[in-house]
Amino acid sequence: MLKPLIDIHEETAVPRRRVLGGVLFWAAWGVVAILGGVLGAGMLRFLYPRALYEASKIFKAGRPESYKVGSVNLVTGRGVWIVREQEGFYAILAKCTHLGCQPIWYEDQQVFKCPCHGSRFYKTGINFAGPAPRPLDRLQITLSSDGRLLVDKGKTVGMDYILKA
Template sequence: MASNRISRRDFVKVTTAALGSIMTVAMGIPVIGYLIDPALKTESGEAWIPLGPLENFPIGTPTAFSFTRSNINGWEKTVNSYGGFVIRESDTDLVVLSSVCTHLGCTVYWLEDKQQYECPCHGAHFTAEGEVIDGPPPRPLDEFEYRIEGDALSILFKKG
């Protein structure tokens, strides 16, 4: 009759391997989670950016503003600067334009003497309301959606 008994040496081998495997899995799962977590995180592409009180933006003059946003892409974090102009036509009538040229993405600036925006990259010009006067841009300057709460102005930033 064959013996179904396991030797003491085999028992210790099997028990040691089983306990080692359990401990490896118990310690490995949190480490794997830690390593892949940044790749699984998604960041919302929209945010309301406060620009400050309306009194900071005089009526009739395009007023420049800027802000920064962090972008997380997996393990890489970058900080980008954005800007634009607030054109306040009355107490509640505003136009909030992006300062990014719609041709190649250069930053436009306001020419007070000509009462227009100019893109330094290819000489494009835009009206105070952002419409193309001349140059290669295919469309007017982009507008930010805005809201006024109390006396504070905020814009909706959409990534992308």
């Protein structure tokens, strides 16, 4: 019996096996590369600190003479009001003592009103209406060595604290 010159099954069986082996080989390396990438990203993330960089709690708020007597001044970006009275200055944290919303100063009524649940505060920060359980926090305010107002948001003071300047 004559043997065919080319065995079709033999000819195609080997390349198919090779192709399948190659695909599996690269797929396996692909999985290894992906896992390596995920692990590497995790390691890099671990190397960087998860610290939050926030603005300093102590900041200067200009010269005393730039504040009008009787005025309530919101320090932009700081969440603090600086009140100038005849006797001196005090600083109030612009954060409602109920749930932390920022009250709004109403110059015409001379009161702070909280937009969230309606608490009301006198110019001194003392609460007189609504659910706020206590006055607004009064913050330490001093004079810096160069004669500017210096507010420390990290230090609360008593309601009678006033900077004479």
